[in-house]
Amino acid sequence: MPALFKTEKLPGEAAGPHPRRGLLGLLDGRRAGDRLGLAPELRLGLAVTASLAALIAGDPLALGLMLAASLLYLAAQVRPRVILAAYLALAVLAGLAAGCLWLMGFVFQALRNISLDAAVNPFLRLGLSVNLLLPLALHSRLTDLSGILNRLRLPGLIKLPLLVTIRFIPTFLNDLNQIREAVGLRFRGRGGLLFWARRPLLGWRVCFTPLVVRLIRSADELAVAAELKGLSAESDFGHRPPRLRPVDQAVAVLAALTLAGAALLEILHAAA
Amino acid sequence: MSTSARPAPVNWRRALWTGRGLFETRDLVTIGLFAGAAKAVTLMLALVGGGMNPVTMILKSAVFSALWVLLLTKVPKTGALTLANTVAGLLGFFLLGQAVISLPSLILATLAVEFLIAALGGLARGPHLAVLAVALSELAMRLINLFFAYLAMREQPELMIMVLMISAASYLGILLGLFGGWKMVGELRHAGLIQD
Amino acid sequence: MLRLEDLHYRHAHRPDWALSGLNLELPAGRALLVTGHSGSGKSTLLAVLSGLVPHYYKGELRGRVSLDGQEPARLSLADWGFKAALMTQNPEIQFLGSTVEEEILLTLRCRKIPEAEAAALAALSLERFGLKGLGRRSVFHLSEGQKQKVILAGLWALKPRLLLLDEPGANLDPAAGAELGRTLAALKAEGLSLVIADHRLDWLRDLADQVLVLRRGRAAAQGAWNLLEDEGLRKDLHLRPRPGPPPAEKTGPGPPEGAAGVELENLSFAWPGGEDLFAGLSGRLYCGRVTVLSGPSGRGKTTLARLLCGLEKPAAGRIRGFGGPGPAGGRFASQVVLQNTDHQLYLSSVRAEMELALAGGPPAAGETAERRLAEFGLAGLADRHPQSLSGGEKQRLTVALGLAGAPRLLVLDEPSSGLDGRNLELMAAQIRKAARKGPAVLVITHDRQLAALCADDYLSLET
Numbered sequence: 008m009p010a011l012f013k014t015e016k017l018p019g020e021a022a023g024p025h026p027r028r029g030l031l032g033l034l035d036g037r038r039a040g041d042r043l044g045l046a047p048e049l050r051l052g053l054a055v056t057a058s059l060a061a062l063i064a065g066d067p068l069a070l071g072l073m074l075a076a077s078l079l080y081l082a083a084q085v086r087p088r089v090i091l092a093a094y095l096a097l098a099v100l101a102g103l104a105a106g107c108l109w110l111m112g113f114v115f116q117a118l119r120n121i122s123l124d125a126a127v128n129p130f131l132r133l134g135l136s137v138n139l140l141l142p143l144a145l146h147s148r149l150t151d152l153s154g155i156l157n158r159l160r161l162p163g164l165i166k167l168p169l170l171v172t173i174r175f176i177p178t179f180l181n182d183l184n185q186i187r188e189a190v191g192l193r194f195r196g197r198g199g200l201l202f203w204a205r206r207p208l209l210g211w212r213v214c215f216t217p218l219v220v221r222l223i224r225s226a227d228e229l230a231v232a233a234e235l236k237g238l239s240a241e242s243d244f245g246h247r248p249p250r251l252r253p254v255d256q257a258v259a260v261l262a263a264l265t266l267a268g269a270a271l272l273e274i275l276h277a278a279a
Numbered sequence: 280m281s282t283s284a285r286p287a288p289v290n291w292r293r294a295l296w297t298g299r300g301l302f303e304t305r306d307l308v309t310i311g312l313f314a315g316a317a318k319a320v321t322l323m324l325a326l327v328g329g330g331m332n333p334v335t336m337i338l339k340s341a342v343f344s345a346l347w348v349l350l351l352t353k354v355p356k357t358g359a360l361t362l363a364n365t366v367a368g369l370l371g372f373f374l375l376g377q378a379v380i381s382l383p384s385l386i387l388a389t390l391a392v393e394f395l396i397a398a399l400g401g402l403a404r405g406p407h408l409a410v411l412a413v414a415l416s417e418l419a420m421r422l423i424n425l426f427f428a429y430l431a432m433r434e435q436p437e438l439m440i441m442v443l444m445i446s447a448a449s450y451l452g453i454l455l456g457l458f459g460g461w462k463m464v465g466e467l468r469h470a471g472l473i474q475d
Numbered sequence: 476m477l478r479l480e481d482l483h484y485r486h487a488h489r490p491d492w493a494l495s496g497l498n499l500e501l502p503a504g505r506a507l508l509v510t511g512h513s514g515s516g517k518s519t520l521l522a523v524l525s526g527l528v529p530h531y532y533k534g535e536l537r538g539r540v541s542l543d544g545q546e547p548a549r550l551s552l553a554d555w556g557f558k559a560a561l562m563t564q565n566p567e568i569q570f571l572g573s574t575v576e577e578e579i580l581l582t583l584r585c586r587k588i589p590e591a592e593a594a595a596l597a598a599l600s601l602e603r604f605g606l607k608g609l610g611r612r613s614v615f616h617l618s619e620g621q622k623q624k625v626i627l628a629g630l631w632a633l634k635p636r637l638l639l640l641d642e643p644g645a646n647l648d649p650a651a652g653a654e655l656g657r658t659l660a661a662l663k664a665e666g667l668s669l670v671i672a673d674h675r676l677d678w679l680r681d682l683a684d685q686v687l688v689l690r691r692g693r694a695a696a697q698g699a700w701n702l703l704e705d706e707g708l709r710k711d712l713h714l715r716p717r718p719g720p721p722p723a724e725k726t727g728p729g730p731p732e733g734a735a736g737v738e739l740e741n742l743s744f745a746w747p748g749g750e751d752l753f754a755g756l757s758g759r760l761y762c763g764r765v766t767v768l769s770g771p772s773g774r775g776k777t778t779l780a781r782l783l784c785g786l787e788k789p790a791a792g793r794i795r796g797f798g799g800p801g802p803a804g805g806r807f808a809s810q811v812v813l814q815n816t817d818h819q820l821y822l823s824s825v826r827a828e829m830e831l832a833l834a835g836g837p838p839a840a841g842e843t844a845e846r847r848l849a850e851f852g853l854a855g856l857a858d859r860h861p862q863s864l865s866g867g868e869k870q871r872l873t874v875a876l877g878l879a880g881a882p883r884l885l886v887l888d889e890p891s892s893g894l895d896g897r898n899l900e901l902m903a904a905q906i907r908k909a910a911r912k913g914p915a916v917l918v919i920t921h922d923r924q925l926a927a928l929c930a931d932d933y934l935s936l937e938t
Contacts, residue, residue, distance in 0.1 A: 051373065058379045062430050104441050111440060129432040144374070152373055164298035164307070168366045171311025172318065174571050177615055179319035182818070188786055189818045192811055193876075195785075197835050209831075211459060213821040215342065218316065219349060219463060220817050220862050223472050225568065226312045226353065230305035232569040234531050235561055237553035237585040239304045240297040466823050470860035 043084050046255045047155050050146070053080070053262055054139045060266060061132040066276035069269040070131040076265040077138035080258070084142045093141055101130075163240035171229065178225075179218075186217045302362075306354045313350040314366040317343050318374075333448050340452025341459060344413050348460030351409035352473060355402035360412055361389045364420075381427045388419035406464045410457045417453045421446045477501040477524070477637055477668055482538035484523055484692075489534075493519045494692045497538070503636065506659070506669040506682050508700075511689035512713035512895045513865065517672035520689070521639050523547075524670060526555035542637055553586065559637040560630035564645060564893075566622040567614070575617070575625050576601065576610035582629035596632040604628040604658070618772055620651035627658065637668045644675040645893050648771045648921040652678040674895050675922075676703060677718055688712050713897040718923040735798030736761040736915045737783070737807060737884045742792035744778060752778055753936070756792070760884065760915040765906055767918045767926040770936030776919045779936075780886045783917065784811045796883055809884040810877035814892060816869040820861035825853060825872060828861055832879035851875040851905055867898035871905050878909055885914045891925040903928035 064070050081090060152173045156166055190213050203210040294300055320342045324335045350363055365386050371377035392415045396408050428442045467473040479499040485492045494516050501507050509517050522528050526547035529536050540547060547555045563569055572578030579600055583593035601607050604624045623643060644652050656678055663669055671679060686703060688696040695712055696702050709716060742756040752775035760766050768776055781787040783794060796807030813819060822828045829844035848854050851871050870890050877885050891899055906929045910916040920926060926933060
């Protein structure tokens with residue numbers, strides 16, 4: 008009888024643990040195209056400031072100036088292909104919204120009054136938000152967040168759960184992947200999407216029950232581990248004061264100048 | 280000479296900073312874990328089905344509210360929901376820039392709901408109050424988000440119809456999730472995973 | 476010196492004592508092995524020694540525990556942590572930092588050690604445990620053995636007098652177990668006392684100076700290692716049997732002429748951007764037989780299981796069914812029982828799980844959920860919630876559910892992790908029974924004792 012198994016080549020050095028892929032890989036290493044490598048705090052600060060300014064501003068010129076500056080900010084950090092894809096997705100969404108509004112116009116008389124002139128400002132604000140949030144969404148890494156936590160003076164009451172959250176999101180993503188695979192294997196050959204469409208409650212159970220059980224068991228185990236570590240809301244999480252590099256400072260100055268320009272245009276608009 | 284023992288003055292700043300007397304480490308760990316799970320599910324569903332797909336939007340809201348009901352059953356303390364919403368909100372803000380402007384008012388709204396629930400007897404009275412707390416806080420948060428959406432679209436308020444429809448769909452998900460969470464609490468008690 | 480004097484402990488709201496009348500003296504620089512059947516009180520004893528009792532678990536504690544004259548009840552949990560440090564069974568759950576260095580620093584910061592001192596201690600600790608080059612590596616990208624080393628490095632930096640380890644051998648392959656044994660021997664030589672609770676005993680042969688066998692919270696046997704040489708005592712106390720010599724790659728008595736099964740033809744696989752995990756792998760898994768697959772971690776055992784179940788696609792080669800009904804070389808049904816059973820149980824009762832599983836399989840006359848459950852010794856548990864079952868019961872249920880779909884191939888990934896001797900034998904019997912019901916059964920395991928109990932054919936990815 009021949010040998011049960013034979014191989015032409017066997018692995019040499021241990022190949023290491025299962026590589027992390029998918030969403031987790033994305034969160035772990037989203038660095039592609041991040042040419043400026045701005046401090047995460049600066050990105051967050053600019054997003055907050057610009058969102059506030061966009062809400063206050065009512066002059067299309069002021070909003071236009073901020074939008075133009077934000078486009079430069081975006082182009083300096085995100086690949087043109089990604090920007091194009093994001094704007095295309097936005098255009099599709101806007102198109103869908105316009106289509107829905109047109110259809111609903113047959114029911115709601117008010118919707119027939121929408122004019123392109125009056126819709127300019129809302130769309131300028133939307134564009135501004137996209138330009139500021141896209142670098143955040145593309146370049147924020149979970150590992151950066153531990154650093155941000157160390158630099159922010161947040162209450163321990165918030166810092167401790169945030170630390171746990173940041174630490175466990177990759178674990179949960181891994182768990183969710185395993186649950187998805189386990190469900191796929193167990194219910195293979197039963198009709199695919201049609202099977203779940205007929206049994207939405209079973210679908211809910213098979214997704215939700217393992218997640219909840221895992222969560223509750225992890226909460227108990229981690230609480231014990233945290234107590235043993237001496238971790239509490241009064242722990243020292245290693246505070247580091249923020250440090251801005253010259254490129255961060257330059258971007259901050261340009262942002263301040265843009266805001267000043269927008270404020271001037273807003274005042275002139277009001278005076279007129 | 281006699282001296283009367285005076286109670287040590289409460290250091291409120293420290294209590295608010297560290298949660299001393301309000302939460303134990305195990306509560307904070309549980310809140311962090313549930314907030315992390317809620318965000319992980321949101322991220323996964325956004326990637327699988329797209330953020331604006333009505334089915335994933337409803338499912339996302341359903342998972343979110345069901346997890347919050349379970350969390351409040353495990354940590355039935357005033358302030359737990361506010362803390363969980365704050366952590367989830369900050370994470371959404373740090374990672375995706377979500378709710379950059381509305382976050383403070385969302386936190387205040389949740390806190391107001393929690394005081395109302397405390398006035399009704401507190402979360403320890405049973406999971407029905409956890410369901411009510413999540414239902415009210417999610418409603419309050421949607422109203423606040425609608426207000427900020429109105430500010431952004433004030434020149435053309437008719438556009439708000441779309442935002443209203445999206446909010447309604449996600450709140451439908453919240454209601455479905457509340458029912459699912461409430462049923463799951465009973466089952467987990469039966470399994471001995473949650474103690475009374 | 477660790478000293479226990481007439482120690483009793485009862486969990487809150489429970490009538491029985493979890494620990495009862497324990498006495499012990501462990502001098503500095505000595506190692507104690509604590510073993511016993513599942514639920515015998517091993518983890519509870521570690522909870523007492525680590526100070527979790529009485530600081531975290533508020534049961535009833537009687538008697539005296541002391542380490543160098545100091546008692547955990549008289550110190551805060553954080554202060555006791557400087558004296559007695561615990562590594563839990565799942566090291567990943569203990570991590571709070573994202574990288575190796577951050578994890579060790581966080582352990583020290585939590586103990587309020589000044590920043591400069593913490594940094595120096597962390598550097599020293601990384602060097603001491605051979606982790607110097609891994610400081611910036613994500614904790615998710617470590618092997619099981621490396622994860623344990625990171626935890627040990629953090630605990631060692633606190634300079635404790637007593638190190639407590641809960642089932643450290645449960646998830647390690649033999650090489651990693653031996654490596655951990657050497658690390659612990661070095662710590663012992665530094666004067667650190669060790670208390671190790673484990674089901675897997677024999678990797679501790681050269682390390683343990685004393686042995687304590689628990690039965691329902693009481694000391695059933697206590698003494699030097701040689702008491703574990705008694706196979707009768709091991710059986711009586713539900714301990715794992717002594718392992719035989721490492722099995723050589725073998726095939727048992729040949730399968731019957733014309734037997735059906737699953738064939739692997741020149742299978743190759745590599746993760747994107749990585750080297751080949753294996754190349755040109757060929758072989759047959761026969762229906763009605765149990766094949767045990769072992770080998771060091773990272774050599775592709777679980778990947779092979781994923782390939783067999785269609786979760787991954789091979790870079791080259793193919794997997795096909797042969798013999799039996801259906802088109803030759805066609806697709807075949809397979810089921811996998813994962814290590815984490817929690818991910819595979821969804822419904823509110825054991826019966827409902829089985830009914831759902833049977834509904835997905837081919838119709839069979841007279842087949843009922845009750846009958847299937849009875850075959851796997853689960854009949855009395857039909858109305859229980861699946862998540863309320865013990866680890867061994869859950870494993871048996873998932874095997875029974877996997878078989879309900881009448882697969883040609885059933886793959887079990889590390890089914891014996893954390894099982895005591897009695898449950899190990901039960902599991903091995905269920906695996907053999909599963910194979911007799913028709914499918915080819917592939918068991919992926921590091922566990923030599925399980926392999927010895929159930930393998931018809933044995934394959935190693937090591938040689």
